[in-house]
Amino acid sequence: MIVGILGGGQLAKMMAQEAKKMGFKVAILDPQEEPPAKGVSDYHILGSFKDEKAIRKLAEISDVLTYDIEHINVQALKELEKEGVQIYPSPRVLEIIQDKLVQMQVMKEAGIPVPRFIKADKDELVDKALEFGFPLVQKTRREGYDGKGVAVIRDKSELAKLIPADSMLQEFVNIEKEIAVMVARDQEGNTVAYPVVEMTFNEANILDMLIAPARIEEEIAEEAKRIAIKAVKALDGVGIFGVEMFLTKDGEVYLNEIAPRPHNSGHYTIEACLTSQFEQHIRAITGLPLGSSELLIPAVMFNLLGEGNGKPKVIGMKEALKFPGVYVHIYGKSVVKPLRKMGHVTVVNRNLEKALEIAHKVKKVIKVVGDA
Known part of the structure; x- marks a missing residue:
């Protein structure tokens, strides 16, 4: 079987690695000459995610299609699906997710708790x-990611910060924690939820540090899992989904956003869970049974964001790996840009607070800089 992936970034790379372990071949479509996933893939189609001809070419050599990015030509995928091509998650799911307003409308109609919003x-x-x-x-309705397309307007004096684009305006939630749950759903409708994690974000609204499991009451964790599973079922989704939520100071849980693919908040699963999010996704889209989502050991994950511009240079790898339970993932991107995700680090430890302590120390020593 050949798994075709629209996208060749770090998520595609980690998906491809798991697919290859299971004996599958991998084909990717990406506009870059040397995307991160190229080195672990069997075929690379050079082309735009919007190019219908390139997408059809990928479909022709693949047995099943998936994606590692939302901003792709959904109409081309819908046509292919009509023609019998297996695509997971379905283009219908992608179409809903691509428009943040429609995503919230669908969730509200399904009885999922969401913040108040208007068009x-x-x-x-x-x-x-x-x-x-x-x-x-x-939140701009389309093309937003990693904090792009989001503006917080606190009062009338900040109206000039509004982004000139068709948008959704959403209630500013009084947050205690931002939490997330990875949910896998197979072609038969079976679901598996991973532990609830808590997240902190930097000033650019990019995930800064993730803690698994979240330090919340069990009752709240179970409610978050219930909401996450219900949201994925409402989409009739197949694959892995990152479900981001808000935990309010009053103990309420609201859905924030859904990613129809492996997600930054699930990277910790590679070292910390019985089945990684990437293996789980490959299992789901190829018709295999879902694996266990059991957390084997507490974990803390942080992103390695680019500093400066130019050819990547990793600083502090030796010092970082002196600490126990540290796993460094460098994505293999050819160019560093400020705040670009260049890799991530996961720290595991039987004691969550110890893992957090080590993660803070490692974060100070390891960096990916541009060697301009």
């Missing part, structure tokens, strides 16, 4: 914001 077209943003009330969060 706000580009030419009515100020009026809608004044009508909605402050503080609020603006």
Whole structure:
């Protein structure tokens, strides 16, 4: 079997590694000459994620299609699905996820708790914001990721910060913690939920540090898992899904966003769980049984974000690996850009607080810089 992946970034690379372990071949479509996944794939089609001809070419050599990025030509995928091509998650799911407003509407209709929100077209943003009330969060309906396309407007004086694009305005939630659950669902509708994790974010709204399991009450953790599973079932999704949520200071859980693919908040599963998120995704889309999501050992994960510009240079690898339970993943991207995800580090330890302590120490010594 050949697994075709639209995208050749770090997520595709880690998916490909798991697919190869199971004896599958991997084909990727990516516009870069040397994307991270190329070295572990059997075929590389050079082309845009929007190019219907390139997507069809990938489909022709693949037995099943998936993706590691949402911003792709969904209409081309819908046509292929009509023609009998297996695509997981379905293009219908991708179409919902691509539009943040539609995503929230579908979740609300399914009875999922979500923050209050309204539609706000580009030419009515100020009026809608004044009508909605402050503080609020603006999310552009399309193309946003890693903090892009998001603006927090605290009062009237910050209206100039509104992003000029068709948007969704959402209630600013009084958050105790940001939490997430990875959920896998197979072609027969069986689901598996991973432990609830807690996350902190940097000023650019990119995941800074993740703690597994989340330091929350068991009752809240079970509620978060229930919501995450219900959300994926509402989409009729197949594959792995990253479900991000808010835990309020009042102990309420609200859905924030869903990613229809392996997710940054699930990287810890490689070392800490019986089945990694990447293996789980490959199992689901190829018709294999889902694996156990059991957490074997507490973990802390942080991203290695690029500093400067130029050819990547890893600093502090030797010092980082002197600490016990440290696993460094360098993605193999050819160019460093400021805040670009260049890798991640996972620290495992039987004692969660010890893992956190080591992670803070390692974070100070290891960096990926541009050797301009």
